[in-house]
Amino acid sequence: xxxxxxxxxxxICQRGTSLTIQCQVDSQVTMMFWYRQQPGQxxxxxxxANQGSEATYESGFVIDKFPISRPNLTFSTLTxxxxxxxxxxxxxxSVHLDSSSYEQYFGPGTRLTVT
Amino acid sequence: xxxxxxxxxxxxxxEEAFLTINCTYTATGYPSLFWYVQYPGEGLxxxxxxxxxxxxxxxxxxxxxYRKETTSFHLEKGSVQVSDSAVYFCALSDQPGxxxxxxxxxxxxxxxIP
Numbered sequence: 104x105x106x107x108x109x110x111x112x113x114x115i116c117q118r119g120t121s122l123t124i125q126c127q128v129d130s131q132v133t134m135m136f137w138y139r140q141q142p143g144q145x146x147x148x149x150x151x152a153n154q155g156s157e158a159t160y161e162s163g164f165v166i167d168k169f170p171i172s173r174p175n176l177t178f179s180t181l182t183x184x185x186x187x188x189x190x191x192x193x194x195x196x197s198v199h200l201d202s203s204s205y206e207q208y209f210g211p212g213t214r215l216t217v218t
Numbered sequence: 219x220x221x222x223x224x225x226x227x228x229x230x231x232x233e234e235a236f237l238t239i240n241c242t243y244t245a246t247g248y249p250s251l252f253w254y255v256q257y258p259g260e261g262l263x264x265x266x267x268x269x270x271x272x273x274x275x276x277x278x279x280x281x282x283x284y285r286k287e288t289t290s291f292h293l294e295k296g297s298v299q300v301s302d303s304a305v306y307f308c309a310l311s312d313q314p315g316x317x318x319x320x321x322x323x324x325x326x327x328x329x330x331i332p
Contacts, residue, residue, distance in 0.1 A: 107261065143324065144324055145222070145307070145321075145322040145323055145324045145325065146262075146307070146320075146322040148319065148320070195261065195262070197262075206264045206267075207262075207264070207320060208261075209254075209261035209262040209263070210261050211259065211260055211261045212261060
């Protein structure tokens with residue numbers, strides 16, 4: 104199993120500013136994922152982050168808006184840039200321990216409100 | 219593309235009542251199916267899974283059967299407890315081993331009252 108922590112757990116930010124969310128895992132993992140959960144909606148994958156390579160973004164998400172860092176096998180950050188109220192969501196990171204396992208482990212999420 | 223549709227909540231039940239949360243899916247291949255649960259203030263946890271047609275996943279008294287003919291994966295529990303109050307997400311993955319691109323439903327909030 105994996106234990107994942109995220110910082111901050113919640114924040115209220117002004118439009119036009121940026122927020123960096125941190126994700127820490129208690130074991131080394133190859134693949135980390137960042138999701139967004141907008142109010143009343145399902146989880147949407149933003150990007151997949153592999154250590155040592157550029158993140159792979161899903162349709163509708165771009166690096167300029169959501170830059171991701173993956174400096175090592177236990178840590179990643181997601182930045183939400185130039186925020187607008189539409190970015191108000193819960194942001195979750197998750198990991199996949201190995202290709203033989205179906206399970207993804209999720210962090211507790213960061214609740215972001217943009218005013 | 220892939221999609222998951224689950225019944226809207228919130229669902230409110232009395233303790234010891236029978237629970238069904240409906241989930242249907244659309245997928246181009248042969249997906250693996252999952253139920254995740256999110257307790258208040260916590261991250262999502264895998265509750266159960268099924269990887270092929272007619273498989274039954276089970277855990278903590280919850281069950282769901284992979285029905286290819288009806289493209290469904292309904293979650294059931296015979297007797298719910300207050301501690302089952304949470305948000306339940308149906309999900310699918312179309313990659314072997316469930317690797318990448320998990321598609322989630324919108325979640326169903328369950329509230330169990332004593």
